[in-house]
Amino acid sequence: MSIQTPNGFTLDNAGTRVVVDPVTRIEGHLRCEVNLDEHNVIRNAVSTGTMWRGLEVILKGRDPRDAWAFTERICGVCTGTHALTSVRAVEDALGIQIPENANTIRNIMQLTLQSHDHLVHFYHLHALDWVDVVSALKADPKATSVLAQSISAWPQSSPGWFRDVQNRLKRFVESGQLGPFMNGYWGNPAYKLPPEANLMAVAHYLEALDFQREIVKIHTVYGGKNPHPNWLVGGVPCAINLDDTGAVGAVNMERLNLVSSIIDRTIDFIDQVYLPDLLAIASFYKDWTFGGGLSSQSVMSYGDIPERANDNSAANQLLPRGAIINGNLQEVHDVDLSDPAQIQEFVAHSWYTYEDEQKGLHPWDGVTEPNFVLGPKTKGTKTNIQEIDEDAKYSWIKAPRWRGHAMEVGPLARWVIGYAKGMPEFKEPVEKVLTDLNLPVTALFSTLGRTAARGLEASWAVHKLRYFQDKLVANLKAGDSATANATKWDPSTWPKEARGVGTTEAPRGALGHWIVIKDGRIENYQAVVPTTWNGSPRDPAGNIGAFEAALLNTPLAVPDQPLEILRTLHSFDPCLACSTHVMSPDGEELTRVKVR
Amino acid sequence: MSEQTKILILGIGNVLWADEGFGVRAVEALAERYRFGPHVQLLDGGTQGIYLVDQVRWADVLVVFDAVDYGLPPGTLKRVEGAEVPRFMGAKKMSLHQTGFQEVLALADLLGDYPQHLLLIGVQPVELDDFGGSLRPPVKACIQPAIALALEFLAGFGIGWEVLEGHHERPLDLPDPALSLDAYESGRPSEVAAYRLGDPRVLAGVGGA
Numbered sequence: 057m058s059i060q061t062p063n064g065f066t067l068d069n070a071g072t073r074v075v076v077d078p079v080t081r082i083e084g085h086l087r088c089e090v091n092l093d094e095h096n097v098i099r100n101a102v103s104t105g106t107m108w109r110g111l112e113v114i115l116k117g118r119d120p121r122d123a124w125a126f127t128e129r130i131c132g133v134c135t136g137t138h139a140l141t142s143v144r145a146v147e148d149a150l151g152i153q154i155p156e157n158a159n160t161i162r163n164i165m166q167l168t169l170q171s172h173d174h175l176v177h178f179y180h181l182h183a184l185d186w187v188d189v190v191s192a193l194k195a196d197p198k199a200t201s202v203l204a205q206s207i208s209a210w211p212q213s214s215p216g217w218f219r220d221v222q223n224r225l226k227r228f229v230e231s232g233q234l235g236p237f238m239n240g241y242w243g244n245p246a247y248k249l250p251p252e253a254n255l256m257a258v259a260h261y262l263e264a265l266d267f268q269r270e271i272v273k274i275h276t277v278y279g280g281k282n283p284h285p286n287w288l289v290g291g292v293p294c295a296i297n298l299d300d301t302g303a304v305g306a307v308n309m310e311r312l313n314l315v316s317s318i319i320d321r322t323i324d325f326i327d328q329v330y331l332p333d334l335l336a337i338a339s340f341y342k343d344w345t346f347g348g349g350l351s352s353q354s355v356m357s358y359g360d361i362p363e364r365a366n367d368n369s370a371a372n373q374l375l376p377r378g379a380i381i382n383g384n385l386q387e388v389h390d391v392d393l394s395d396p397a398q399i400q401e402f403v404a405h406s407w408y409t410y411e412d413e414q415k416g417l418h419p420w421d422g423v424t425e426p427n428f429v430l431g432p433k434t435k436g437t438k439t440n441i442q443e444i445d446e447d448a449k450y451s452w453i454k455a456p457r458w459r460g461h462a463m464e465v466g467p468l469a470r471w472v473i474g475y476a477k478g479m480p481e482f483k484e485p486v487e488k489v490l491t492d493l494n495l496p497v498t499a500l501f502s503t504l505g506r507t508a509a510r511g512l513e514a515s516w517a518v519h520k521l522r523y524f525q526d527k528l529v530a531n532l533k534a535g536d537s538a539t540a541n542a543t544k545w546d547p548s549t550w551p552k553e554a555r556g557v558g559t560t561e562a563p564r565g566a567l568g569h570w571i572v573i574k575d576g577r578i579e580n581y582q583a584v585v586p587t588t589w590n591g592s593p594r595d596p597a598g599n600i601g602a603f604e605a606a607l608l609n610t611p612l613a614v615p616d617q618p619l620e621i622l623r624t625l626h627s628f629d630p631c632l633a634c635s636t637h638v639m640s641p642d643g644e645e646l647t648r649v650k651v652r
Numbered sequence: 653m654s655e656q657t658k659i660l661i662l663g664i665g666n667v668l669w670a671d672e673g674f675g676v677r678a679v680e681a682l683a684e685r686y687r688f689g690p691h692v693q694l695l696d697g698g699t700q701g702i703y704l705v706d707q708v709r710w711a712d713v714l715v716v717f718d719a720v721d722y723g724l725p726p727g728t729l730k731r732v733e734g735a736e737v738p739r740f741m742g743a744k745k746m747s748l749h750q751t752g753f754q755e756v757l758a759l760a761d762l763l764g765d766y767p768q769h770l771l772l773i774g775v776q777p778v779e780l781d782d783f784g785g786s787l788r789p790p791v792k793a794c795i796q797p798a799i800a801l802a803l804e805f806l807a808g809f810g811i812g813w814e815v816l817e818g819h820h821e822r823p824l825d826l827p828d829p830a831l832s833l834d835a836y837e838s839g840r841p842s843e844v845a846a847y848r849l850g851d852p853r854v855l856a857g858v859g860g861a
Contacts, residue, residue: 115841122828130668272703
């Protein structure tokens with residue numbers, strides 16, 4: 057039966073149902089069901105998931121100053137951004153001002169994460185949706201070298217280097233231990249790159265893996281260690297002493313110079329390897345225009361990377377804040393996270409209970425009462441669902457809405473907002489890419505557009521990293537070495553009750569933590585994470601979320617190889633890494649792939 | 653083995669998921685009692701997946717503590733060595749980080765820096781599906797025997813150590829003190845206060861708690 061959603065999509069669940077069901081423990085569980093028409097085009101999409109419902113389960117009653125350490129462990133991918141969001145929420149609640157250096161260093165930490173995460177996502181989590189590894193074995197190393205040198209000045213591009221990579225890959229494949237390349241849909245007709253482009257991408261996959269370790273050293277300098285860097289309510293846990301020559305712990309000139317050289321090399325890698333690869337790969341997929349979903353009509357960003365400390369105005373955020381609705385790029389609305397009328401979470405299609413499920417609740421008033429019931433059209437049982445009934449409750453993810461609208465968040469959302477606001481740092485690179493590829497602006501609203509925005513943002517982030525590192529050094533040399541404000545460290549200085557909200561733009565989108573503090577302890581803690589926005593189920597009005605919208609109208613080249621589904625879901629960089637079971641319509645397991 | 657043999661002792665897993673925290677807790681306990689020379693690194697790897705490739709490439713000898721599904725009775729400690737390690741870690745996928753770690757080893761291999769010696773010290777978990785919970789007693793009881801196995805292995809490479817008494821400074825690459833085993837366990841909210849009910853799939857193994 058065909059239905060029209062209020063946010064403008066046509067859903068038809070008449071055709072063959074295909075179930076893609078990753079199972080995971082750590083970052084949550086995402087399952088996806090689609091209906092295919094007789095031409096194997098997706099006409100209905102249902103995204104089912106869990107994000108760990110309610111951090112209050114582990115944080116209630118604990119010291120708010122420790123919350124960051126717990127939130128850092130929620131997930132293995134975006135540790136630092138949860139920690140930063142958490143300390144910002146506590147500071148907002150308690151009215152704590154942070155020193156200028158602390159703001160700068162936090163920006164450096166966050167921009168390092170953006171650069172690193174985007175690079176790793178592109179090469180190690182997403183590229184294999186576009187790059188056929190097995191085809192790379194057929195490439196001519198000489199022709200690969202010619203190709204590589206035609207698109208970039210990156211020095212490592214000799215025929216010998218590509219031959220070496222090909223031999224290593226061959227040995228790896230022949231040993232039968234494909235490892236990260238296991239369970240790919242190699243040879244699927246949806247792969248469009250010639251063997252040489254595939255080999256070039258595989259070589260850069262290895263180079264990026266080798267290089268990424270350099271970037272995270274910045275976290276070790278300012279966060280004390282990596283993985284799991286340290287954070288601090290009131291500033292950063294990082295003493296600075298420019299004249300220091302080797303005393304334990306303090307950041308000195310030698311460490312600052314190390315960071316500086318890492319930034320320079322990261323700029324080179326992103327601008328000479330990542331971006332040229334992105335454009336080269338995109339040039340073979342210009343006809344694959346699917347996956348836009350909500351991006352052309354409803355996108356949102358909380359904004360991040362404050363230029364100055366303690367100024368939360370939209371104008372102070374270098375990554376833009378705002379919301380675009382109904383496809384009207386002429387108007388960017390401001391977003392206020394403490395306004396109870398703006399962000400609300402609905403549960404009509406989520407496995408929770410509210411008193412009135414037609415209404416949404418702001419996170420400060422959030423209620424997390426589970427109610428795992430399945431609709432009458434469900435096939436299977438509660439512990440073995442074969443087909444979900446999306447007319448009823450069907451997800452552990454709540455449905456967050458901004459003034460009632462389902463929103464896409466993430467790099468593409470941020471870049472569409474920057475573009476719509478006419479900010480040159482965003483508008484000019486977008487226009488250059490579109491010109492280089494000879495594409496209209498509408499091409500931005502696609503799976504590929506999402507992937508391209510992430511690449512542009514990686515470059516933006518690493519150049520901003522340069523800016524903030526220089527700003528830090530200049531401020532230190534001017535004699536300001538303060539990194540923390542401890543005046544409200546003691547809970548006796550706190551009000552009896554306080555509430556606050558902290559936000560970041562995580563690599564994968566808008567992240568918010570809402571905290572209620574009572575008698576010095578955490579009373580309530582709610583996190584609305586990027587994948588809650590993008591992976592949300594339907595709301596009471598029937599609006600579909602970003603994943604569901606993006607999958608619609610995409611043709612599958614081979615229906616039991618959901619390469620195109622993974623391609624589009626991965627383009628959101630969803631916060632989950634999981635093994636996937638692909639079920640045939642009768643529920644028999646066909647294939648298992650890894651989704652990261 | 654020369655003096656310069658580099659040893660990485662890595663604990664992996666998520667401390668927020670009951671026995672999933674075994675690996676991290678074991679390396680934390682090891683650091684509490686023993687101090688090693690500069691060529692031995694103790695690391696809380698959490699669930700970092702491919703971000704651990706660099707540390708693995710650095711190591712000549714890699715010792716991993718982890719919760720592993722061996723198909724053995726809960727609370728059983730088992731050591732696996734050498735070429736068997738990656739196969740074992742991928743045999744039955746219990747959680748994300750295992751798959752991830754098998755991949756870490758494959759990537760280290762692909763980059764040409766595979767450790768020469770590998771030891772996996774794993775425990776069969778009792779309980780994983782308890783968010784915010786800690787190690788179950790039979791698993792906690794495996795920590796000291798697991799450490800003994802690691803020390804025995806290290807002694808085979810001529811590695812020495814110093815036994816620490818009393819309070820001392822916490823090494824850097826371990827969980828923040830707010831997450832240390834004692835603080836983590838004593839600060840846990842009660843079941844009623846935290847409303848730790850719900851998700852039947854998560855609770856399926858708890859016996860309907």
